Amino acid sequence: MFLLTVSVFWVLVVSTVDGSPDTITRYICPKSFHLVGKQCYHFSDYVEQWMFSHFYCQLLNSSLSKIESNREQKLLRDFVTNNNQPAFNKSERWIDGTYDWKQARWKWGSTGELVMDTPFTKRNVGENYKWHCIALDGNKKNKWTARKCTEKKPFICETSSNIYVEFRLFDKKKKKFNITKCTSGKPLSMQEERKCTKLLGTPGNNEPSNLVQKPSPTRPTRRNVDTWVCPPYMVSLGNKCYSFSNKEATFEEAHFECRKNKTKLAIIRNKAHDDNLRRFLNNFIEKQPRWIGALYDWKSDKWKWALTGQPLTYNGIPASILRNAPPDAFEWKAIFMDPKMDNQWNADIQTKKKRFICQVKAKAVKKFGGVFLRPPQATIKIISQG
DSSP: OHHHHHHHHHHHHHTTSSSOOEEEEEEEOOTTOEEETTEEEEEOSSOBOHHHHHHHHHHTTOEEOOOOSHHHHHHHHHHHTOTTOTTSOSOEEEEEEEEETTTTEEEETTTOOBOOOOOBOOOOTTOOOTTEEEEEEGGGTTEEEEEETTSOBOBEEEEEOEEEEEEEOOOSSOTTOOGGGTTSOOOOOHHHHHHHHHHHSSTTOSSOTTEEOOOOOOOOOOOOOSEEEOOTTSEEETTEEEEEOSSOBOHHHHHHHHHHTTOEEOOOOSHHHHHHHHHHHHTOSSOOOEEEEEEEETTTTEEEETTTOOBOSSOOSOHHHHHHOOTTTTTTEEEEEEGGGTTEEEEEETTSOBEEEEEEEOEEEOOOSSOOOOOOSOOOOOOOOO
16 A cells, blocks of 8 residues: 555656646466456466475465455356366366364355355255365366365366556657667667656656555564563563463464464574473473474475464474485374473374464563563462362
């Protein structure tokens, strides 16, 4: 929204130049993506299970398609069923929806948000949708259908388009001059260079500078804080907050339980972070294995964080386990903290039920007035008898 506001401001400024301004707005998609409406879609030409389709889309800086309105559904249906697009056959294709059987609700797998509109084909009453995901059925006008997530199908990735605004500015003296001349790559006269510099900032630039991109992430600045605050039901460890479930769940169920509370399955970035959490768990009276947020992607032969699809930069599984494991040892497995190994990481089948750890970033607090109450080092509880 910020970038769009800046673009509108730019249009207002440019329109003050002499002449009659004319603008052309184009929506540009990355390579291998197709523009449908104002969004970009990638239609895979090979088949995968839902989980690996999810990871593949993330490698393309996108996600499995989330169809959140009737208009988007119609635009996509019309595009896929267009007779002028023979490459897109009428097969079923995965989108982002998956079933949370515990809540008996369909959710978007990449965000955990509820699917509000479900244009399914006719379904059998009482059908069990456990371990089912959503596919578009090309043979039924691309209505939704529920299929087992382990089935292999083509899939649809989605990402936002970039906005390219072309300003055609006509000079009174030279009616033919406009901004496209600045970006054509052809030699410019000194007068034309001055005009291009005024409009674009760089004469003869081959790449239009008015291509609105998503802002690059900036490195967070170090904040001078006194303490970190967590929600009431969570424990503070450094600048992270954790909750430790008292019930068991499969890896997928644990993922949705955390997302339901606006948290995520724990993501551990480095050894210091891991050691801090392990020390805390080792002091628990009860010793329970607990899921964290990593699982194995056998296609790329990498461990990844399920929420983001990013490969692990730190792996707490002991080297002896990784070294002695056969090639297919980790298929369909996720990582848990194993109390039998002093809460080092271990791997198990995702369908096994375990307790789990949810995580969220703590809020930084700066206290003013020179008064800072430190927490007591110990407390004494007096119990009267009789």
